[in-house]
Amino acid sequence: MRVLGVDPGLTRCGVGVVDSLPGRRAEMVAVGVLRTEPEVSVDLRLLRISERLDAWLDEHVPDVVAVERVFAQHNVGTVMGTAQVAGLAMVAAARRGVPVALHTPSEVKAAVTGSGRAGKEQVQRMVTSILRLAEAPRPADAADALALAICHLWRPSGALQGGERHELTPAQRAWAAAEATARRGRG
DSSP states (O other), rough: EEEEEEEOOOOOEEEEEEEEETTTTTEEEEEEEEEOOOOOOOHHHHHHHHHHHHHHHHHHHHSSEEEEEOOOOHHHHHHHHHHHHHHHHHHHHHTOOOEEEEEEEEEHHHHSOOOOOOOOHHHHHHHHHTTTTTOOOOOHHHHHHHHHHHHHSSOOOOOOOOOOGSOEEEEEEHHHHHHHHHHHHHO
8 A cells, every 4th residue: 555644734744655565564655845935825835735745646646645634723823724735635635536544643653653642753763763764754744744654554544435436437447557556566
């Protein structure tokens, strides 16, 4: 299974693609941070993130998109931007018939470190270890996106209703099957 993890944020949106391997192992395919400048208007920032999320989905063709579940924070402006970007990721996946799963931050931390109260440094260390990386993904948004993907591989709960493949046309189903077969052949 290939999972695209999305750590939503309006200034920094972490994205990470992870493939499952036999024996409860995982391999990083790609990781990055989609950035926007705070001085740009929100509509244009959302457009930029949407375009880049589309590019990640088209390039990496995930089986599932795992998005951090937005929770109430004290800063309403921050939670609004985070929720808007989470919505963009969900819509981009739904347009492609890719299932979406939502995971809480504590669920992700528990899956990766064993503790739902782990700090960012501990999450980064464990992501580095699990994926056998030479160095920790930085910034933390990148590590968080990979942690979301790992969480979904190991605890595949949180799936929403969308993403049924029967919504695709026969040609789209054939194309998706061919891409999945080609991806397995590379692994």
